[in-house]
Amino acid sequence: MRHHHVLHVIAKLLLPFVLLFALYVQFHGDFGPGGGFQAGVIFAAGFILYTIVFGLENARKVAPMPAVRVLVAAGLLLYAGTGVAGVLLGGHYLNYSVLAGTPVAGQHLGIMVIEFGVGVTVAAVMITIFFCFAGREK
Amino acid sequence: MITENLPILLVVIPLLAAPLCVLLRQPTLVWGFATLVSWMVFAISIQLLILVLQDGTISYAIGDWAPPWGIEYRIDPASAFMQLVVAGIGAVSMVFAAKSVPHEIPERRIYLFYTMYLLCLTGLLGIVVTGDAFNLFVFLEISSLSSYVLISLGHDRRALTAAFQYLIMGTLGATFILIGVGLLYMVTGTLNIADLSGRLPEPAPRTSLVAFAFLTVGTSLKLALFPLHLWLPNAYTFAPSMVTAFLAATATKVSVYILLRFFFTVFGVDVAFFDLPVGDILLPLAIVAVFAASTVAIFQENVKRLLAYSSVAQIGYMILGISFATVNGLTAGIVHIFNHALIKGGLFMALGSVFLRLGTTQIDAMAGLGRQMPLTMAAFVAGGLSLVGIPLTSGFISKWYLVTGALEKGWWLVAILVVLGSLLAVIYVWRVIEAAYFRPAPAGAAQVKEAPLAMLAATWVLIGANLYFGIDSTLTVGTASRAAEVLLGLEI
Numbered sequence: 001m002r003h004h005h006v007l008h009v010i011a012k013l014l015l016p017f018v019l020l021f022a023l024y025v026q027f028h029g030d031f032g033p034g035g036g037f038q039a040g041v042i043f044a045a046g047f048i049l050y051t052i053v054f055g056l057e058n059a060r061k062v063a064p065m066p067a068v069r070v071l072v073a074a075g076l077l078l079y080a081g082t083g084v085a086g087v088l089l090g091g092h093y094l095n096y097s098v099l100a101g102t103p104v105a106g107q108h109l110g111i112m113v114i115e116f117g118v119g120v121t122v123a124a125v126m127i128t129i130f131f132c133f134a135g136r137e138k
Numbered sequence: 139m140i141t142e143n144l145p146i147l148l149v150v151i152p153l154l155a156a157p158l159c160v161l162l163r164q165p166t167l168v169w170g171f172a173t174l175v176s177w178m179v180f181a182i183s184i185q186l187l188i189l190v191l192q193d194g195t196i197s198y199a200i201g202d203w204a205p206p207w208g209i210e211y212r213i214d215p216a217s218a219f220m221q222l223v224v225a226g227i228g229a230v231s232m233v234f235a236a237k238s239v240p241h242e243i244p245e246r247r248i249y250l251f252y253t254m255y256l257l258c259l260t261g262l263l264g265i266v267v268t269g270d271a272f273n274l275f276v277f278l279e280i281s282s283l284s285s286y287v288l289i290s291l292g293h294d295r296r297a298l299t300a301a302f303q304y305l306i307m308g309t310l311g312a313t314f315i316l317i318g319v320g321l322l323y324m325v326t327g328t329l330n331i332a333d334l335s336g337r338l339p340e341p342a343p344r345t346s347l348v349a350f351a352f353l354t355v356g357t358s359l360k361l362a363l364f365p366l367h368l369w370l371p372n373a374y375t376f377a378p379s380m381v382t383a384f385l386a387a388t389a390t391k392v393s394v395y396i397l398l399r400f401f402f403t404v405f406g407v408d409v410a411f412f413d414l415p416v417g418d419i420l421l422p423l424a425i426v427a428v429f430a431a432s433t434v435a436i437f438q439e440n441v442k443r444l445l446a447y448s449s450v451a452q453i454g455y456m457i458l459g460i461s462f463a464t465v466n467g468l469t470a471g472i473v474h475i476f477n478h479a480l481i482k483g484g485l486f487m488a489l490g491s492v493f494l495r496l497g498t499t500q501i502d503a504m505a506g507l508g509r510q511m512p513l514t515m516a517a518f519v520a521g522g523l524s525l526v527g528i529p530l531t532s533g534f535i536s537k538w539y540l541v542t543g544a545l546e547k548g549w550w551l552v553a554i555l556v557v558l559g560s561l562l563a564v565i566y567v568w569r570v571i572e573a574a575y576f577r578p579a580p581a582g583a584a585q586v587k588e589a590p591l592a593m594l595a596a597t598w599v600l601i602g603a604n605l606y607f608g609i610d611s612t613l614t615v616g617t618a619s620r621a622a623e624v625l626l627g628l629e630i
Contacts, residue, residue: 073157080154083146086201093146094201 004053011053018046026119027112036115040122047127056134065131068124075121082113144189145198145211148182148221149264151175156256165240165248172252173232176225179259183225190218191617197269205269206330212269216621219472220266220395223479224388227600228259230483231384234596237589238490242293242378251291255384258284262392271319271404272329274396278315278360281392282308285385289377300372307359307369314356315396321349322404334404342409350414353400361393363420363457364427367450374446379490382442386449387483391475394456398472401460402625411463420461425555427454432562436569442489442499444566445482448525451559452478455540458556462543468622470539473614477524477532477607484600485521488514491589491597501570506579507586508571514589515574517601522567524604527560531608535615 026039051059082094089098096110097103140147155175159168190196190213198211205212213221235255243251261281268274286308290301323329325346326337338346355366362370370390374382401410411417428451435447452474459471491514492507493499508515524531537556544553588594607614 069160073160076157077154080150080157084150084154087143087146092199092202093143093150097202 036118044126071124078117180229206333210269297376311359318353383486387479424458428559467543472618474536505577508575
């Protein structure tokens with residue numbers, strides 16, 4: 001792919017928008033279509049585009065495997081941890097109402113944090129799977 | 139606060155621990171952490187059983203959304219009993235894993251192994267405590283996906299094909315269950331298991347009959363009921379020893395529990411056993427399972443495979459008990475879930491020790507092993523006797539209730555067949571004993587040492603429990619018969 005200048009330029013142009021769109025789907029998820037899973041997949045798709053155009057070596061520098069692995073675990077921990085926070089604040093597991101001053105604010109905060117956890121894990125898992133397949137030839 | 143949240147802690151603690159294992163990475167550290175978590179879960183499960191036996195069914199609303207709208211965790215005597223089995227076997231398996239896993243799993247994969255194990259534990263416990271049909275499917279997938287990975291980590295390359303075969307069959311089973319749950323939702327508009335049972339129309343419309351069929355076949359695949367057992371022998375043979383011991387003692391049993399839930403709680407004994415000829419279908423399949431699988435077991439050269447076929451036969455006994463649809467029959471089925479978990483857990487652990495020392499579990503290689511590994515082989519003999527159902531072992535208790543249940547219905551032939559089935563078990567257990575004690579070690583074979591202490595201790599805890607519950611069956615039969623009464627709707 002080294003000599004495809006058009007692809008390089010277009011990919012570089014597109015990448016910020018792909019990632020931004022992922023964040024939009026992530027954080028606008030409770031007002032419109034979207035949510036953590038979709039956002040995670042879009043975010044990972046940005047990485048996959050980068051890997052295809054610029055090569056696995058470069059992609060690994062951007063997203064080193066140890067960091068990606070930590071993110072896989074961190075997303076799930078964030079999700080389950082939010083549930084436990086509900087327990088610690090006196091509600092049942094995954095009760096977001098107790099997370100903030102008013103139940104409505106709490107529900108809002110809770111679903112945001114949880115969806116973010118989903119997004120992080122999904123993106124990290126997609127990247128891991130792609131890296132695993134892409135790195136098989138060596 | 140802790141007591142109130144125990145039902146969720148049972149599931150959330152291993153769920154949280156799994157990603158933490160990924161972060162810890164260092165093999166010994168991860169093992170220590172996973173062991174600590176397993177024993178915490180076991181302690182919680184004991185506490186839950188005590189609570190349920192004292193105060194009756196526990197209901198826990200996730201996120202404080204009242205059932206049937208929100209997801210409910212619901213622990214009645216049947217689920218309390220099952221979660222004790224799963225958590226107990228999980229805790230003991232981790233002690234066994236101390237020496238067995240480093241020997242069989244490459245070091246760089248050990249942390250992933252324990253992560254998968256904890257996820258599997260989460261899934262199995264979740265299935266048992268949840269009161270929501272869709273949630274049950276989700277947990278089933280968590281436990282199944284992680285067990286495919288666990289099996290594929292076996293030292294033999296054939297573990298990969300075994301895991302893939304299980305993946306195909308398991309996914310078929312899970313999909314059938316999902317279709318069944320979907321159809322039930324279509325008929326009733328609810329997913330809460332307790333709510334479902336009240337809302338199914340009488341007489342059952344065709345949609346719910348189709349749902350029933352899908353659920354029965356799907357669950358039978360997962361629990362390896364003859365003739366849907368084909369995935370099981372390979373999966374058990376090629377999985378790492380600790381995985382075989384853990385899965386053989388828990389995974390198929392939890393599937394039997396799912397069957398019980400759908401038959402008795404959701405559809406009710408009247409629909410399942412009187413409107414539909416389910417008993418007439420399960421009974422012959424169970425008997426054929428006992429005889430066919432035991433006969434195949436007799437001709438196996440690999441002891442692990444032999445025990446895997448024996449598991450198919452033992453599942454036959456559980457299903458046989460369930461097919462009676464009486465208190466004694468169900469008690470026999472449920473108590474055999476518990477007893478068989480102890481028996482097969484113990485036997486597969488003893489074999490794990492043999493594999494550690496010999497590097498194989500072929501029957502010929504085990505010749506003369508009784509002298510070299512006396513404690514391990516003694517455990518195998520005790521477990522084998524229990525498998526056969528000799529008095530003073532827990533296997534006898536199961537067979538006793540099974541025979542009583544059959545006689546109570548006036549089915550003499552079935553009672554005789556149960557006893558004959560046990561005789562087949564004598565043959566295959568004897569083949570191993572004969573090799574280990576009455577044949578000299580093959581010429582030129584290296585002297586081997588007794589198994590390490592941790593593995594022996596874990597094996598003997600299960601075998602000891604086997605002998606204990608063969609003599610004092612108050613806990614096992616008491617809880618199982620209460621569970622049977624609840625399932626049959628005699629006690630609420």
